[in-house]
Amino acid sequence: MAVTIQDVARAAGVSASTVSRALSSPEMVRPETRMRVRAVAESLGYRPNPAARGLITGRTTNLGVIVPDLTNPFFPSMLRGLQARAREAGHAVFLADCEEDGAAEAALVHAMAKQVDGVILCSSRMTPAMLEKVLGLVPMVFLNRVVPGHPSVIMDGAGGMRQTIDHLAALGHRHIAYLNGPRDSWSNRERAKGLRRAERHRIKVSRFGPFAPRFESGLQAADLVLASGATAVIAYNDVMALGVLARLAERGVPVPGRISVAGFDNITFAAMATPALTTVDLGGERAGRAAVDTLLAVLADRDADAPRQVLDSALIVRASTGPAPDAGPDRPNPGGTQGEA
């Protein structure tokens, strides 16, 4: 089988303890011995067994991550940052996809619990009741969701929404539509909160959904939006927004001529649509890194107050929002069209 610490000890003519120290606490061993042991370990291709080590130290240097849907490009990009940060910190990442299912998510937490030092739950789909049952199992950090008393990293969805509203208001829109994401999604609620900004501009808001955050939902929603008479639509995320764009193109509706479209997440493919999708970048990669940092902080000092990090947002404007059409059915043309994309 694999080479163990005993093999190294024998080959180097020292005890297992010394090998362990030579590798993990170099200063506790005489330079001479240290070198010899390390050389032997190297030549034998020795690698400590993390499971065995974890058993006694209580630390695995593994870290679990659960996402609701890997096929949503937002998560891979967030994972980019997360993995990079984890690797820097010497942690391997145990990743699982719960496919938008809270119960599956809970099961995954159980499965991971003993094999990781902590878990990062991205946009967790668990209900409060499910959460209750897994909260104590292992240190957890929530990304994109607030659970009172627990550390979380959140992106400023409400702020991003406010910026989008201001943007559309400046372009003269008087009636916009919002397409809700999944029913239990915390980040959907946050984004929806930002819609209140519309009052300040006397903008009418029509809400649709909840929808599964998928391309197909956007296809479906596009028709509803058109029927509502809104001149702009903001989707819960880019994947849905791309669905909207696709359906509008199919129906020959000019974008942004007749209607403007915006989404959230700044996924790569937002840039590839025709016209490119206007999207709000809330800083996914950065959030991934922040989640790891938060988790490591929690692990380093378990008594620390549960930190909550709020990351700022940025609005990326592309080409699929534009001035409201002059003769919008809902608008007696008061202020005018002073904005530019």
Add this chain to the structure above:
Amino acid sequence: MAVTIQDVARAAGVSASTVSRALSSPEMVRPETRMRVRAVAESLGYRPNPAARGLITGRTTNLGVIVPDLTNPFFPSMLRGLQARAREAGHAVFLADCEEDGAAEAALVHAMAKQVDGVILCSSRMTPAMLEKVLGLVPMVFLNRVVPGHPSVIMDGAGGMRQTIDHLAALGHRHIAYLNGPRDSWSNRERAKGLRRAERHRIKVSRFGPFAPRFESGLQAADLVLASGATAVIAYNDVMALGVLARLAERGVPVPGRISVAGFDNITFAAMATPALTTVDLGGERAGRAAVDTLLAVLADRDADAPRQVLDSALIVRASTGPAPDAGPDRPNPGGTQGEA
């Protein structure tokens, strides 16, 4: 801390051995005791520690997966099938992204080796020298790459390419371009092999690259292709093909009027381009499942001959391939344009 087998034993008034048996070898314990033990375990929320168990049994019921780039939508969709199959089989999935870096990939294999029963390497980027060093560490299955003497699951890239060539030939194309993927990619070589089919049709093939399999590579390659005079271009994968489409749109080149575009993988976003991208679906989800099955087979019977599964391909035609333009610069218009998209 967490509840251990000892806690259960105490609470149930039996020994740890009995608890272990009651849970893992029910037939070895009296029904009465078994029930009691199980009830106690349940009520205490006992979960066996997989690491401790693995230490003695040599099996972890974890399975490692390494992919070169999670932001390429092909891999998430493949992982869909893979994860589903793994879960059915009672295995957790340890996933890592090597970011197209063979050395990082090798390091990840090392990191995983002791914590998983086997590893599935997807489109491995390791050089033969790197491979050499990790081959014995842990049972491995290669997906989308053949390593002599080792089990692999491959998709029929060459076949898919041949179908594409036949398709373009039928549409009257006489000069096509191929955009190579990464230099060391086995699947790129396979796809490129299929290009020989062009000879049969007397079609001229211009090759470009190798390119990193990214959107930006497509942007860049589009100009080269146009300059070459080819009337159709096949990209190594959809991500690159979408880049080609984007650049062509930017330059106002009609697709498929002036040039036809095709890619591989049938990623979701291929359907979202305008026009929708013609793409070859080689069966990613199915391949993911097959890889798990293969790995489980290897684990069940280590002496088995290294199996190699070849999965068939299917060609999905969408709207971005069309008849060759009549006055192609390379063609004195011999046969004609008899095909339809």
Add this chain to the structure above:
DNA sequence: TTGAAAGCGATACCAT
């Protein structure tokens, strides 16, 4: 059918 004890691979404590 059940319990006691050994052992998986590593670290940590206690000697020396």
Add this chain to the structure above:
DNA sequence: ATGGTATCGCTTTCAA
């Protein structure tokens, strides 16, 4: 500075 030994949580002989 180094070695011996207990221990982490669990499974697996070996006895009873």
